[in-house]
Amino acid sequence: MDPHDQQQSLVTRRLLSVKNIILVLSGKGGVGKSSVTTQLALSLYDSSPTTRVGILDVDLTGPSIPRMLGVNDHGVHQSTSGWVPVYADGATTRFASMSIGFLLKNKGDSVVWRGPKKNGMIRQFLSDVRWGELDYLIIDTPPGTSDEHLSLMEHLAGLHSRLSAVVVTTPQAVALMDAIKCVSFTRAVNLPVLGVIENMSGYVCPCCGEISNVFSIGGGEEMARKENLRFLGSLPVDTELVGLLDAESAVSEVISDNQESFPLLRRYNATPSAKIFQGVVKNILDALANVTEPGS
Numbered sequence: 001m002d003p004h005d006q007q008q009s010l011v012t013r014r015l016l017s018v019k020n021i022i023l024v025l026s027g028k029g030g031v032g033k034s035s036v037t038t039q040l041a042l043s044l045y046d047s048s049p050t051t052r053v054g055i056l057d058v059d060l061t062g063p064s065i066p067r068m069l070g071v072n073d074h075g076v077h078q079s080t081s082g083w084v085p086v087y088a089d090g091a092t093t094r095f096a097s098m099s100i101g102f103l104l105k106n107k108g109d110s111v112v113w114r115g116p117k118k119n120g121m122i123r124q125f126l127s128d129v130r131w132g133e134l135d136y137l138i139i140d141t142p143p144g145t146s147d148e149h150l151s152l153m154e155h156l157a158g159l160h161s162r163l164s165a166v167v168v169t170t171p172q173a174v175a176l177m178d179a180i181k182c183v184s185f186t187r188a189v190n191l192p193v194l195g196v197i198e199n200m201s202g203y204v205c206p207c208c209g210e211i212s213n214v215f216s217i218g219g220g221e222e223m224a225r226k227e228n229l230r231f232l233g234s235l236p237v238d239t240e241l242v243g244l245l246d247a248e249s250a251v252s253e254v255i256s257d258n259q260e261s262f263p264l265l266r267r268y269n270a271t272p273s274a275k276i277f278q279g280v281v282k283n284i285l286d287a288l289a290n291v292t293e294p295g296s
């Protein structure tokens with residue numbers, strides 16, 4: 001076997017116990033990929049007491065998953081059977097995560113790597129992490145379509161039947177244009193798209209909970225219709241969500257709360273976004289049950 005096939009078969013063997021692999025894509029940066037990844041993982045985890053999820057953060061130059069999960073200060077350790085992921089739900093170990101952020105000694109360090117080094121890191125994330133049995137592995141990707149996306153498609157080629165993607169966009173025209181490019185990438189690499197999520201669509205008033213339309217809305221839905229893709233739902237701008245996923249103080253509060261195994265989940269479920277996201281998850285599960293090849 002040549003080294004390339006050997007590497008691919010290592011990944012396939014490692015991930016055979018993962019039922020679904022979902023890539024989260026966006027054309028533009030900052031549209032909410034990492035927060036959608038986090039919300040998707042939390043909602044799926046919460047969908048049953050036995051569901052096991054993993055998040056793989058392949059946004060190598062801007063990893064935000066450790067911070068969003070409140071495990072920014074954690075590191076990864078090596079066992080004889082591979083890297084042990086960081087379990088954001090503590091002892092329950094049904095919520096695994098892996099990110100380059102866990103490997104950096106100084107969390108503020110920047111990662112400036114060329115394609116081959118990034119490719120090697122992604123291959124290691126896929127073949128050397130002890131993911132174990134997972135119902136869903138959600139992969140947070142960098143914006144656009146870059147080396148990281150090509151590496152993923154190459155290494156995951158042996159698991160094509162378990163692979164799908166969701167596309168996140170904001171309603172603004174520039175983001176939509178880039179989201180269309182991203183859809184065209186999925187067609188080029190034959191990656192089935194479960195649908196489109198429109199993020200930051202309207203604003204939830206922190207006082208009364210009413211949703212108002214500050215910017216334009218509906219662009220993501222329109223784009224999904226034009227591209228013949230399922231529209232998975234709209235997520236409004238939610239200040240409570242930002243408070244939970246972004247704020248340093250909220251994160252340390254989460255870490256110090258030892259009363260529950262997974263306080264982040266309880267806090268997330270108290271945000272307006274959690275209820276709205278349930279509809280998105282329902283649509284994603286429906287789409288997963290009917291995965292079709294792109295463009296069909």
Ligand SMILES: Nc1ncnc2c1ncn2[C@@H]1O[C@H](COP(=O)(O)OP(=O)(O)OP(=O)(O)O)[C@@H](O)[C@H]1O
Pocket residue numbers: 026028029030031032033034035036059062064141142143199200235236237238239241242245246
């Ligand atoms: N629905 C939302 N309501 C409020 N804030 C949001 C929402 N979605 C995302 N954000 C905030 O917007 C910022 C960017 O989100 P996020 O990091 O998820 O985007 P991204 O697309 O992953 O960015 P990057 O391109 O840098 O990887 C974060 O501060 C996040 O908390």
